Amino acid sequence: MIWLSWRQLRASAAVTYGALAVVAVVVAITGLQLHRAYAASGIAGCTGDACESIINAFLARDPFLQTLLSNVLLLLLPALTGIFWAAPLVARELESGTFRLAWTQSVPRSRWLTAKLAVVGLASLLATGVLAVLVTWWYAPIDRVNGNGFSPAVFGARDLAPVGYAAFAFGLGVVAGVVTRRTLTAMAVTLVGYVAVRLSFAFWIRPRLLAPLTSVASLDDLGEPKLLGGGPRVAAGRWVISETLTDPSGAVTDTIRVAQGDPCMATRSCLSGYHVTTVYQPADRYWLFQWLETGIFVGLALALIGIAYWWLRRLVS
Amino acid sequence: MTAVLETTGLGKRYRRTWALSDCTLEIPAGRVVGLVGPNGAGKSTLLNLAVGLLAPTAGTIEVLGDVPARGPEQLGRIGFVAQDTPTYGSLSVADHLRLGARLNPGWDAALADRRIDELGLERSRRAGKLSGGQRAQLALTLAVAKRPELLVLDEPVASLDPLARREFLQSLMEVVVDQGVSVVLSSHLVADLERVCDYLVLLVASRVRLAGAVDDLLADHVLMTGPRRDITSLPADQEVITESHTDRQSTLLVRSEAPVLDPAWTVEPVGLEDLVLGYMRQGGAGTRPFRDAGLRVQS
Numbered sequence: 001m002i003w004l005s006w007r008q009l010r011a012s013a014a015v016t017y018g019a020l021a022v023v024a025v026v027v028a029i030t031g032l033q034l035h036r037a038y039a040a041s042g043i044a045g046c047t048g049d050a051c052e053s054i055i056n057a058f059l060a061r062d063p064f065l066q067t068l069l070s071n072v073l074l075l076l077l078p079a080l081t082g083i084f085w086a087a088p089l090v091a092r093e094l095e096s097g098t099f100r101l102a103w104t105q106s107v108p109r110s111r112w113l114t115a116k117l118a119v120v121g122l123a124s125l126l127a128t129g130v131l132a133v134l135v136t137w138w139y140a141p142i143d144r145v146n147g148n149g150f151s152p153a154v155f156g157a158r159d160l161a162p163v164g165y166a167a168f169a170f171g172l173g174v175v176a177g178v179v180t181r182r183t184l185t186a187m188a189v190t191l192v193g194y195v196a197v198r199l200s201f202a203f204w205i206r207p208r209l210l211a212p213l214t215s216v217a218s219l220d221d222l223g224e225p226k227l228l229g230g231g232p233r234v235a236a237g238r239w240v241i242s243e244t245l246t247d248p249s250g251a252v253t254d255t256i257r258v259a260q261g262d263p264c265m266a267t268r269s270c271l272s273g274y275h276v277t278t279v280y281q282p283a284d285r286y287w288l289f290q291w292l293e294t295g296i297f298v299g300l301a302l303a304l305i306g307i308a309y310w311w312l313r314r315l316v317s
Numbered sequence: 318m319t320a321v322l323e324t325t326g327l328g329k330r331y332r333r334t335w336a337l338s339d340c341t342l343e344i345p346a347g348r349v350v351g352l353v354g355p356n357g358a359g360k361s362t363l364l365n366l367a368v369g370l371l372a373p374t375a376g377t378i379e380v381l382g383d384v385p386a387r388g389p390e391q392l393g394r395i396g397f398v399a400q401d402t403p404t405y406g407s408l409s410v411a412d413h414l415r416l417g418a419r420l421n422p423g424w425d426a427a428l429a430d431r432r433i434d435e436l437g438l439e440r441s442r443r444a445g446k447l448s449g450g451q452r453a454q455l456a457l458t459l460a461v462a463k464r465p466e467l468l469v470l471d472e473p474v475a476s477l478d479p480l481a482r483r484e485f486l487q488s489l490m491e492v493v494v495d496q497g498v499s500v501v502l503s504s505h506l507v508a509d510l511e512r513v514c515d516y517l518v519l520l521v522a523s524r525v526r527l528a529g530a531v532d533d534l535l536a537d538h539v540l541m542t543g544p545r546r547d548i549t550s551l552p553a554d555q556e557v558i559t560e561s562h563t564d565r566q567s568t569l570l571v572r573s574e575a576p577v578l579d580p581a582w583t584v585e586p587v588g589l590e591d592l593v594l595g596y597m598r599q600g601g602a603g604t605r606p607f608r609d610a611g612l613r614v615q616s
Contacts, residue, residue: 104369105463
């Protein structure tokens with residue numbers, strides 16, 4: 001049974017893993033250069049204004065690869081395996097009638113499905129897993145400089161999360177195929193469902209997964225005046241969900257009123273009484289978030305696959 | 318002899334349509350059973366129930382004394398050639414043989430190889446590139462080489478040209494002779510079955526109309542021609558299946574176990590095709606209800 005599943009996957013698996021091997025070679029060569037450049041640049045130990053130009057020069061390296069690896073390949077791969085491997089997995093057999101051949105051999109259909117899921121599921125997860133390892137390693141110096149692990153585009157394209165997405169896309173594709181029984185419909189459903197869940201998770205669910213921390217600092221303590229943003233942003237590894245300024249009376253404001261020529265400007269004493277309230281996820285919760293996200297997506301995948309078994313059992317042809 | 322297929326009140330409903338209803342049958346082993354009926358009569362449904370691809374909505378079905386597709390062993394006892402003889406288009410003939418060997422513990426590789434050689438099928442050829450006849454033969458090879466006790470074939474020759482049709486049925490008969498396997502095959506053409514079947518089941522509008530050994534059926538029915546007269550004057554043991562009248566004479570298809578004695582009738586034996594058509598016409602025109610209870614919905 002495993003042989004048959006493998007035999008059916010073989011050709012497209014060869015193409016996928018061949019392409020992955022090419023990517024691995026490119027990543028290895030350019031990645032080594034990138035890591036070396038990071039060590040040589042002295043970013044790790046630099047201070048002050050000089051730092052900024054070094055950082056900017058470093059971050060400007062390989063802009064094409066930076067986009068391709070993280071924002072194209074690793075973003076697409078889980079969706080592609082879901083659409084092109086998982087969705088047709090059962091749908092094509094139902095559509096072409098070959099399930100009548102497969103299910104009347106001396107193998108119960110639940111075992112037939114298990115073999116298919118094992119072979120194609122493993123191939124899907126492994127492909128995304130390998131690419132995620134490559135991308136994470138390649139990007140390590142850049143991520144260290146940016147400290148933006150929580151930004152949506154980065155968080156979903158590093159470490160564990162992509163594997164969770166691949167599992168989810170796989171489960172979604174399989175169920176869509178079993179339920180719609182049409183390859184093209186199943187592929188479309190998988191694409192739409194995957195994009196919808198990923199987007200809503202990144203922008204709506206992930207920020208609500210764990211109660212954020214709140215810190216209040218007087219404006220004096222913040223040192224150099226800086227731009228305060230209202231919306232979520234990521235800085236120094238933290239995920240800042242909101243920052244609000246309150247005046248001495250405790251009311252939220254966005255301006256600090258200072259009379260022209262007030263001598264307090266020199267001593268910064270007119271800032272006293274103003275506070276900044278920051279709501280944020282600390283940097284050390286990064287791995288907690290990664291595990292949570294991966295776990296939730298894998299859980300969704302398992303639930304979907306359970307539905308596929310159940311549906312297949314009661315399926316009327 | 319035990320039954321290869323036994324059903325009691327078997328019914329299958331798709332949403333609100335009964336594709337098969339109140340089907341009670343007992344088919345003895347060692348037969349080549351023809352399942353005939355017009356398109357949409359429920360033949361495929363009955364066969365898919367028999368191989369466990371479908372679950373019944375009502376009633377029970379037992380094949381070779383067990384519930385269809387109960388487990389690997391039961392699956393291995395039945396060889397199935399599905400409608401349109403599906404094969405994996407991108408896999409080669411050799412791949413299909415490997416598939417059969419890996420998925421069936423009872424696989425007879427020598428038999429499969431011999432059949433493929435006899436058919437002259439190229440092993441490296443993809444199944445998608447085979448002709449309809451070759452594909453049907455490949456599907457039959459897969460079904461036969463698992464060494465089943467019962468072969469079920471769903472309209473195996475419907476899409477074949479006359480020559481391929483004859484060749485397919487011929488190789489099916491060889492299998493029957495060589496292996497003593499019981500066969501149930503369906504067709505909407507009686508002519509296909511006439512040559513190979515010794516038992517007949519007729520399904521019309523989701524119901525069983527007729528079932529029995531071909532010889533018995535032919536012996537029990539006669540075609541009577543005589544001067545025009547009212548059929549109510551016939552003896553009670555003569556059941557009129559169909560009647561047709563011209564101004565001067567009547568032609569009747571009659572079920573009668575006793576010989577027809579009335580000298581006014583010219584009595585002829587009936588052919589299988591005329592017999593089946595007679596019963597189909599009876600069902601269609603609804604002149605005399607064969608069975609009355611329950612729904613009668615065409616799928």
